[in-house]
Amino acid sequence: xxxxxxxxVKLAHDGLTSSLPGWAAAAxxxxxxxxxxxxxxxxxxxxxxxxxxxxCARFQCRLGPNRVGPWGSLQLIAxxxxxxxxxxxxxxxxxxxxxxxxxxxxxxxxxCTFGALQFGKGLACIDFNVGIFxxxxxxxxxxxxxxxxxxxxxxxxxxIGAMRxxxxxxxxxxxxxxxxxxxxxxxxSLNISDIINGQENAWxxxxxxxxxxxxxxxxxxxGHAETNRGPFDLPEAESELTAGYHTEYSGIQYGFFYLxxxxxxxxxAGVATTVFLGGWQPFHIHADWASxxxxxxxxxxxxxxxxxxAFSLVLLSLWVRWTFPRLRIxxxxxxxxxxxxxxxxxxxxxxxxxxxxF
Amino acid sequence: xxxxxxxxxxGIWNLLQGMKITMINFIRKPITExxxxxxxxxxxxxxxxxxxxxxxxxxxxxxxxxxxxCQMNCPNGTITVKTKQITTDDGKTKKILDQYLYDxxxxxxxxxxxxxxxxxxxxxxxxxxxxxxxxxxxxxxLNKEGSKLEEKKVVAPQQExxxxxxxxxxxxx
Numbered sequence: 001x002x003x004x005x006x007x008x009v010k011l012a013h014d015g016l017t018s019s020l021p022g023w024a025a026a027a028x029x030x031x032x033x034x035x036x037x038x039x040x041x042x043x044x045x046x047x048x049x050x051x052x053x054x055x056c057a058r059f060q061c062r063l064g065p066n067r068v069g070p071w072g073s074l075q076l077i078a079x080x081x082x083x084x085x086x087x088x089x090x091x092x093x094x095x096x097x098x099x100x101x102x103x104x105x106x107x108x109x110x111x112c113t114f115g116a117l118q119f120g121k122g123l124a125c126i127d128f129n130v131g132i133f134x135x136x137x138x139x140x141x142x143x144x145x146x147x148x149x150x151x152x153x154x155x156x157x158x159x160i161g162a163m164r165x166x167x168x169x170x171x172x173x174x175x176x177x178x179x180x181x182x183x184x185x186x187x188x189s190l191n192i193s194d195i196i197n198g199q200e201n202a203w204x205x206x207x208x209x210x211x212x213x214x215x216x217x218x219x220x221x222x223g224h225a226e227t228n229r230g231p232f233d234l235p236e237a238e239s240e241l242t243a244g245y246h247t248e249y250s251g252i253q254y255g256f257f258y259l260x261x262x263x264x265x266x267x268x269a270g271v272a273t274t275v276f277l278g279g280w281q282p283f284h285i286h287a288d289w290a291s292x293x294x295x296x297x298x299x300x301x302x303x304x305x306x307x308x309x310a311f312s313l314v315l316l317s318l319w320v321r322w323t324f325p326r327l328r329i330x331x332x333x334x335x336x337x338x339x340x341x342x343x344x345x346x347x348x349x350x351x352x353x354x355x356x357x358f
Numbered sequence: 359x360x361x362x363x364x365x366x367x368x369g370i371w372n373l374l375q376g377m378k379i380t381m382i383n384f385i386r387k388p389i390t391e392x393x394x395x396x397x398x399x400x401x402x403x404x405x406x407x408x409x410x411x412x413x414x415x416x417x418x419x420x421x422x423x424x425x426x427x428c429q430m431n432c433p434n435g436t437i438t439v440k441t442k443q444i445t446t447d448d449g450k451t452k453k454i455l456d457q458y459l460y461d462x463x464x465x466x467x468x469x470x471x472x473x474x475x476x477x478x479x480x481x482x483x484x485x486x487x488x489x490x491x492x493x494x495x496x497x498x499x500l501n502k503e504g505s506k507l508e509e510k511k512v513v514a515p516q517q518e519x520x521x522x523x524x525x526x527x528x529x530x531x
Contacts, residue, residue: 059380063390323380324373339366 006122086251098152106145120303131192153248161244165235176222179215196279203278211351223268230321269313419508421479424455428471
């Protein structure tokens with residue numbers, strides 16, 4: 001397993017601890033991990049935006065960006081430079097402090113969740129006994145940023161957008177949480193490492209096919225709604241609200257919201273991968289005749305498995321986004337409170353019975 | 359309760375059908391044309407109206423008799439047909455085309471000129487790359503320098519008839 005990054009991490013850790021006192025090594029490691037995560041965050045955002053533009057173009061029978069660089073791959077760099085060079089507009093009658101703090105809250109919420117994902121074997125930054133609970137809690141922090149942004153901009157569009165976002169997140173967080181809880185019943189642990197290790201022989205979605213599949217679909221729908229995208233993009237419904245909560249932001253501040261939105265999409269896919277599709281665990285068939293197949297699967301590095309699964313879910317979310325029209329606010333709440341919520345509660349019961357029986 | 363379950367499954371079915379349609383579009387070849395790259399290879403529809411042209415044959419002859427029907431048909435004065443009187447070798451006075459001016463800047467590509475042309479002397483070409491630096495350049499002379507009317511290889515009576523028609527239209531003008 002020379003392709004695994006686990007050994008590199010171990011080597012770096014051993015090198016640092018052998019030559020430095022413990023506190024200094026720990027401090028350097030914290031900084032290194034933070035910088036690496038930030039870099040990964042930005043690179044993934046660029047990849048995701050590029051992917052979105054190319055794929056939405058294909059859904060509309062277009063080609064997408066194809067002029068700057070090979071296949072338009074440098075278009076994103078050009079756009080990034082453009083957004084960095086743009087003026088940051090100061091709103092004279094806004095709540096200054098909250099207006100500037102809001103963007104950081106939105107991106108901190110997204111980044112902290114991102115840090116809790118496990119990208120591969122031995123590539124876990126935050127790993128403790130209530131890891132999945134931490135992910136659920138911290139990912140909801142972003143909505144505070146959105147609410148504050150809408151409130152402090154002193155603009156009716158932003159306020160309406162923020163309030164819609166708040167209502168949407170509070171509603172859909174419930175069924176997302178319940179469907180994750182359903183899987184926690186199956187895993188018997190809130191620790192992300194334990195959850196992933198429990199799927200070594202078969203992913204959870206295959207371990208309890210019926211309730212896990214329902215929970216998976218509900219989590220994808222609810223998670224998609226939490227990212228304020230696709231048919232659930234009421235908070236930034238451009239036909240009604242200009243750009244929703246980030247109407248008054250420009251330049252890099254707008255860029256932060258943009259970044260957070262795209263990374264949230266990846267984070268939802270990553271959490272769904274971790275909880276339902278086995279995280280970085282390769283696809284194994286738990287049978288005697290399949291040992292050769294399992295060995296071949298083992299040769300693919302774990303981070304490739306994780307990124308591959310997460311990106312397939314991202315593609316699914318893009319597919320959904322570019323297919324369905326936007327819901328009305330009453331339809332949105334109807335979908336959550338009358339359909340997803342009862343089904344996920346019932347599903348949790350089914351899963352509990354399943355775990356008791358098998 | 360039964361209605362609820364029915365609605366749920368029919369809803370899911372409808373969503374899946376929508377996703378099927380977008381997937382078909384996803385797999386389809388994009389219809390975007392990469393314009394400057396496909397300049398040589400792109401095939402245009404035959405009836406595409408790019409600009410008005412007057413075809414000349416190898417002997418630098420065109421078919422325009424200078425009747426002026428196209429000028430009358432043109433709704434916004436795009437076409438100006440200038441004629442001149444000449445005396446032929448056998449002593450007859452004859453009206454021939456001097457300049458056929460076509461102002462691309464005011465043409466709406468309605469096609470009334472080519473529809474009305476009795477000689478089929480003007481046709482649409484597929485060339486659509488019209489951009490020029492000055493507006494005056496858009497006024498084009500369609501008959502080439504030194505070109506003359508293509509002689510008809512038809513029997514005499516028909517020619518007589520044509521002449522009558524031509525003179526009639528001239529009078530109307």
